[in-house]
Structure formats: C-alpha cells, structure tokens
Amino acid sequence: MYRNQKKMLVSLFIWIVVFTIMFWIPIINIDIITTRTAHYSKPLELVLFFGTGIVISGFLLVLSSVKLAYLMNISALNRYLMTDEDGYVPLADICKALGKNEEKVLKIINYGTRKGFLVNMNYSMTEKAVFLSDKILRDDQAKNERGIPENRPFIGVHCPGCAASLKIRTNTKGLCPYCGREVIAPSTAE
16 A cells, blocks of 8 residues: 555545535625625625635635645555556656656655655656565566565654655665655664
8 A cells, every 4th residue: 555544534534624615605705795785885895705705715626626636646646556566666657557747747746755645655766766665676686576575664764965854664765755865764763
C-alpha cells in the first residue's frame, strides 16, 4: 500500500465538509437578504453581501475540486504501483498508466509525498523513476527482476541539504523531494 489511508480519509472528510458549506453560503445569504429587505433601506449593500457569498462559494468550489482531484489521482497512482513487482517504476510508465504528462504526474507525486498521502516510495530525479522502498533490489539483480519485500520500519530523518523532515525506511537511501539531495537512513532508529 503506497497511500496513507487514514490521512486520505481525514482529508477527504474535510474537503467534503468544505464542499457542503460552499452550497450553504448563498442559501444563508438569501435568507439574510429576505429578512433584512423589509427593514433595510440600502439594497446595494445587500446585493454586495450576496455577491460576496457567491464569490466565496465559487472559490471553495474550485479549491475543493482541485484537492479532490489530487486525492483521486493519488488513489489511481496507488492502484498502479500495487501491480509492480520489482520496486522500480519508470516515470514514463506511470504517465502512460495515468494518462497524464510528466509534469502533472510529478505534481501528483510531490503533493502526495509532501502531504504524507504517499508513503513507501522515493522519486529519483536522475533516473526519472519511482523506487518502492518496501521492495528492495539487491546489487546482483537487474532492475527488471523481481524484488524482495522487506519489513523495515520508517524513521524520521532530516535532509542534509534543506533540513526537511522526511520519513524513510531504515537502511535505505533516497532523494529529498524538496531539494534533490541524497538522504541515507541509518540502519536503526536513533
């Protein structure tokens, strides 16, 4: 599993609540306008108040649509990565499977790893490939051969280049998604 199910569900719940609130803002504004018009003599201010509610609703609609699209793309990426056997997934294969160009796929991967929705994987900018850290490749194996699953716990490390907090499996190495420097995790949690 390459997606953090709990974190995705919490985020999905939050954005569904935001999406629901978005529909109530204009309705509440209409209710306020209808109750105030009988006692209020400045209709222009009421129209501006209602317009503001519509603008806020539109902004929330766009924002929640973008966030929900990212979550759906992360789920699609997870389904594709689950079919991999050797732990090495070229970016071109992911693009073909998701039907998106490299730039969009990289945005999905960066967003997912930055927010903690994607786990057990590292993206290598030099090789333009995703390495699945729960499957390892021994030095004597070719990249197209089957990897061996590992049961290594995740530990928190800091990038030596930008000091970003990262989670990586013990005794593995990867690239920082923020600055691209190589990060090597120790064999045990300190």
